[in-house]
Amino acid sequence: MTVAAILSGKGHDTITARSEALLSEICETLAKYKIGAVVVCNGDKEIEGIISERDIVRTIGTKGPSSLNVPVTAVMTKEVVTCTEGNSVNEVMARMTQGRFRHMPVVKDGKLTGVISIGDVVKYKIAQVELEAEQMRSYITMA
Template sequence: MKTVAELLKLKADKHQQVHTIASHQMIVEALKVMAEKNVGALPVVDNGQVVGVVSERDYARKVVLMGRSSVGTPVSVIMSAPVITVDTHQSVEKCMAIMTDSHLRHLPVVENGQLLGLLSIGDLVKESIAEQASLIQQLEQYIRGE
């Protein structure tokens, strides 16, 4: 299985940038960034440190259902914290286990306190499927004697 570092390199090749928001910014600002960048979550970064993650799910459950205003409420009120992170040495399989066990859809990648990327469950599932397809192809070639 690939490591997080290898997966981030593949994402970087597609020019994917990590978009963030600060905890003091208003929820409406986070929603605008998520809509503009077509992402479902943003790492919340204060003073260079990841302090949480805010997602569309957080908005639906903690703003809409609670009757809060997205204009006057800071991200810190609804972000998921403390944040679970991984480093670049973790395997895709380990990340999937963390996300499944913790019911997460987004996993920040942090190395030496620096945010390097954000993995989605979709990123991990795509990679897992690609690895399985490759293994099947290799086994079929082996069986055929190629």
């Protein structure tokens, strides 16, 4: 099972921000769309960074509320771990767990095509396990 299977159900829609956005604007975007992270991209959908709720809380906690007036580039993670639609769900889950992050941009030819969260991965894995269990129950009752 691959990332493509998750995106086929979830869709490829992404919420992005420009690098000149202020941290306060990122907060507004996160709240408006009820999401946990925003990918920072240039006009060509090339990834420049990613900013999560956790990054923002850590920044405010260490630098105070005035940090909401700084550009997102001062706070975002610039070395973004990405995947492709061809990556397996197990591989992506392992990378997220090892890196201790919850959102992973999906890229094709160096451009953003989607974002998956650990919640998407877990939801997909649960559905897969339930399907396998149902198939086993059907097999057992047919025998």
